Each structure stands twice: as structure tokens, then as C-alpha cells.
Amino acid sequence: MSGRVWVGTSNRGFAQQAQEELKRLLGPAVRFGWLAPGETFWFQSPLNREETIAAIQRQEPIFLRHLFPADAEKEWTGTSEEAIGAVCGLIEQERAALGLGSSIAVQIRKPEGESQLPAPSSLKAELDVLLEQEYGLRPVVRESDWILSVYMTRGRLYAGITRPEQNISDWSGGAVRFRKEEGQVSRAKFKLLEAELAFGLDFHSYRQALDIGAAPGGWTSLLLERGLAVTAVDPAKLDPSLLGHPRLTYLAKKADEVKFEPGKFDLLVCDMSWSHRQMAKLVLQLAEALQSGGTAIITVKLMHKKAFQSIREVEEDLSGAFTLQKAKQLFHNRDELTLFFLKS
Ligand SMILES: C[S@@+](CC[C@H](N)C(=O)[O-])C[C@H]1O[C@@H](n2cnc3c(N)ncnc32)[C@H](O)[C@@H]1O
Structure with a gap:
């Protein structure tokens, strides 16, 4: 050789x-x-x-x-x-x-x-x-x-x-290792922690986040820890430890049942375990609620391992409102990857 x-x-x-x-x-x-x-x-x-x-x-x-x-x-x-x-x-x-x-x-x-x-x-x-x-x-x-x-x-x-x-x-x-904290709501929190590192973000610099598919609340808990006000949307239950938080608004609804004033949020995160195209459709419907220049972090399920095609499809489906900055399969992703978009 x-x-x-x-x-x-x-x-x-x-x-x-x-x-x-x-x-x-x-x-x-x-x-x-x-x-x-x-x-x-x-x-x-x-x-x-x-x-x-x-x-x-x-x-x-x-x-x-x-x-x-x-x-x-x-x-x-x-x-x-x-x-x-x-x-x-x-x-x-x-x-x-x-x-x-x-x-x-x-x-x-x-x-x-x-x-x-x-x-x-x-x-x-x-x-x-x-x-x-x-x-x-x-x-x-x-x-x-x-x-x-x-x-x-x-x-x-x-x-x-x-x-x-x-x-x-x-x-x-x-293999990015984070220490598991006592009382941690879900392991999913590691995915958002790793995304923050991988995409060079600092969530402290954001103010208002929309978390779609938030339950049981690992991502929401991280954003609350970073000082943001969080609107968590999920028909499933959030962990009881989060419920009384003064900066949390919990809407026990599906993503297509909620509506917000335009530009209310500067960060949108979405970790729904759904078909990627359905997920993109729901995110697009909520795009107006994100300020122009706002950040979106989205988990994409990789169906049948057609990985590159799935990325292309989500990018295309969201292209009316979002510009893809970086795609990365994080260590804490399983059959999925994470996308970082900016609102156009
Ligand atoms: C992988 S879990 C999210 C984990 C969460 N990021 C955490 O850190 O704990 C996926 C969630 O998406 C929610 N979900 C699925 N379809 C939804 C929809 N149409 N609207 C809102 N949430 C949905 C599910 O109820 C489930 O709680």
C-alpha cells in the first residue's frame, strides 16, 4: 500500500x-x-x-x-x-x-x-x-x-x-461526552448541547425560544438554563420539574394547532421524531413567528438511510423561509442528524 x-x-x-x-x-x-x-x-x-x-x-x-x-x-x-x-x-x-x-x-x-x-x-x-x-x-x-x-x-x-x-x-x-446531571429531564438535552458547540452558537445571546416537539423537556430545560424565555409546544407532557418555571409557556398542543405573532422568537428548535417532510411543513407554517436572521435548530429523522436525499429535501422544503448554514450528524444523534438554519 x-x-x-x-x-x-x-x-x-x-x-x-x-x-x-x-x-x-x-x-x-x-x-x-x-x-x-x-x-x-x-x-x-x-x-x-x-x-x-x-x-x-x-x-x-x-x-x-x-x-x-x-x-x-x-x-x-x-x-x-x-x-x-x-x-x-x-x-x-x-x-x-x-x-x-x-x-x-x-x-x-x-x-x-x-x-x-x-x-x-x-x-x-x-x-x-x-x-x-x-x-x-x-x-x-x-x-x-x-x-x-x-x-x-x-x-x-x-x-x-x-x-x-x-x-x-x-x-x-x-465522541462528545457530557456529564449526566442529577434530575436531568432527558438524554435529548445532550443533542442540543452538542449542537450549540458544533454550530458555534451561544444560546445565552438569545431571548425568546420556540421549542416544537418539546416533551419531556430536555431542550426546553437547557434553554431555560441559558436564560431564555421558552414557549414549549407538545401534546405530550413536559416533565413536572419544569412546569412552574417563570420563563416557561407550555402549550399542550400539536404544532399545527398553534399560532404566534410575527417575529416573536429569535430561536426556533424542533426535535419531533417525524417524517422529515411533514416536519418541514410544520416548521414552515411557523416560520413567520421567527424574526428575520433568527436561528433554527432542527433534528431530521433519516428514513431508510437515504441521508443525503433527506437533507436536500428538507433544505428545499424550507428554502422559502430559511437558509441552511450547516448540517451535522452529531455524536448524540441516532438515526437522525441536526440542521442549523437562519431565517431569511
Ligand atoms: C424526541 S421527542 C423530543 C425530545 C425533546 N427535545 C427533549 O429534549 O426532551 C419528540 C416529541 O415530539 C412530539 N411531537 C410529535 N408530533 C408532534 C406535533 N405534531 N406537534 C408537536 N409535537 C409533536 C412528541 O410528542 C414527542 O414528545
Whole structure:
């Protein structure tokens, strides 16, 4: 095999879409092989390292969640000693570029269920000590100068060093982890938290939100925490812990049964688990209630995995009132993705 090999990761079941994106960005000559079927794969880019990174950064993929270059790739029998040897070899090679005292985040992964391979957490602990004591680097978990990524399979090990912004996501494998809070209304809250990060938004800067399909209220609770007044629409019940909130208006109705004064809201969020075209129709009916320039965050169910077609259809259906800014399958999305629109 010649040319630069990379490790790419998507949400489970969406690697084919991630590979399609890579073909579009890097050219049809890109080649693939599975590391964890449906989720993690190697790919050989026809472009060099800088060109590959630039192509990905120019147009961020929707389904490719994370990537790193295999600066070191070796056959191995699966022992910690071999992994440490391979990583130290790579660090020696890059020592001058890394710079003494730089911070480095070690991110180690393996396919689920590979119990014979070293545990990523204990390998990371060993490497952190070595990187500090032998190489004068500063191991950290987040906001590092460098990321050392390692992917282990039975038989092959891949390792690469990058700047955090070169991996699409600076979380290990793009798996964004939030701490579950006591009394958290729903796990769906993580989707909106992740959307805030992924789309570079700060919900503190908004005032009035309309939450369509709000129950049980994870998204509503986040927006209330950010200081917004929230109108939550859902025929299903909101969590009782939210009901007395002074900035909450709860309308126990379907989205097509409510109407608001034009421009009342500066943020519209919609997380209805509905057919994407029906959802787009309902959002369009409520579009007038959103100020011009207002933000809309919308979850789109991916029916029958016709993912790109679903995005195109929602974009087209909403094009009379909204302009798509970014589409991203978030780590917390399952068979869905999240769209960020601005009201035209
Ligand atoms: C995935 S849940 C939303 C979870 C919510 N974002 C949270 O954070 O807790 C989808 C919700 O959409 C609601 N829904 C479905 N059809 C609706 C409609 N036509 N109008 C309003 N809500 C609807 C359902 O009742 C359900 O509560």
C-alpha cells in the first residue's frame, strides 16, 4: 500500500455516507477498508497530508465525525509493550516539532468487544507517564496543543499526531461526552448541547425560544438554563420539574394547532421524531413567528438511510423561509442528524 493512510469514524451505521463524503472531497481514487464495520475504517487519500486536511476543513463533512493520519502503522500481536514501542518511536521522530513542555491529549480506541487488546484507559495512563517523564510533554485531557490518536485492531495498530483542529473533532473519535446531571429531564438535552458547540452558537445571546416537539423537556430545560424565555409546544407532557418555571409557556398542543405573532422568537428548535417532510411543513407554517436572521435548530429523522436525499429535501422544503448554514450528524444523534438554519 502506498500513500497516506488515515483512520475515519462516523456514527454507527453511517460510515458509508462518511465514505461517500470523502470520495467527493478527495476524489474517486480514495480507497477504504474496515476497522470496526459500519463505524471506523481506514482510507487511503490520493492527496498528501496537508491537502487532505485542507479539503476536509474547507467543507466539513456531515457524517465523518473524526479522522487522524496513520503516521505510524504496524502489524502487532496486541501487547501494551508493542503499542508503547510504536508510540515512542513516533514521538522520537516528531520530538523537535512537538516542542518541550507542549500539552498533549492521548486518545486511544479499539473496536467494541475486543477484550484481548489492551484496555485504552490503562494504556493511556502508562503513556501519559512516559510522555511526561521521558519526553517533557504535558499530558492533558482537553484543549491540548497536540493530540496523539491511537486505534488498535487485532493485528494492526495505527497512531498519528495532529493539531486538535485537524481531526474535525478534538474529542476522542469525535465522541462528545457530557456529564449526566442529577434530575436531568432527558438524554435529548445532550443533542442540543452538542449542537450549540458544533454550530458555534451561544444560546445565552438569545431571548425568546420556540421549542416544537418539546416533551419531556430536555431542550426546553437547557434553554431555560441559558436564560431564555421558552414557549414549549407538545401534546405530550413536559416533565413536572419544569412546569412552574417563570420563563416557561407550555402549550399542550400539536404544532399545527398553534399560532404566534410575527417575529416573536429569535430561536426556533424542533426535535419531533417525524417524517422529515411533514416536519418541514410544520416548521414552515411557523416560520413567520421567527424574526428575520433568527436561528433554527432542527433534528431530521433519516428514513431508510437515504441521508443525503433527506437533507436536500428538507433544505428545499424550507428554502422559502430559511437558509441552511450547516448540517451535522452529531455524536448524540441516532438515526437522525441536526440542521442549523437562519431565517431569511
Ligand atoms: C424526541 S421527542 C423530543 C425530545 C425533546 N427535545 C427533549 O429534549 O426532551 C419528540 C416529541 O415530539 C412530539 N411531537 C410529535 N408530533 C408532534 C406535533 N405534531 N406537534 C408537536 N409535537 C409533536 C412528541 O410528542 C414527542 O414528545
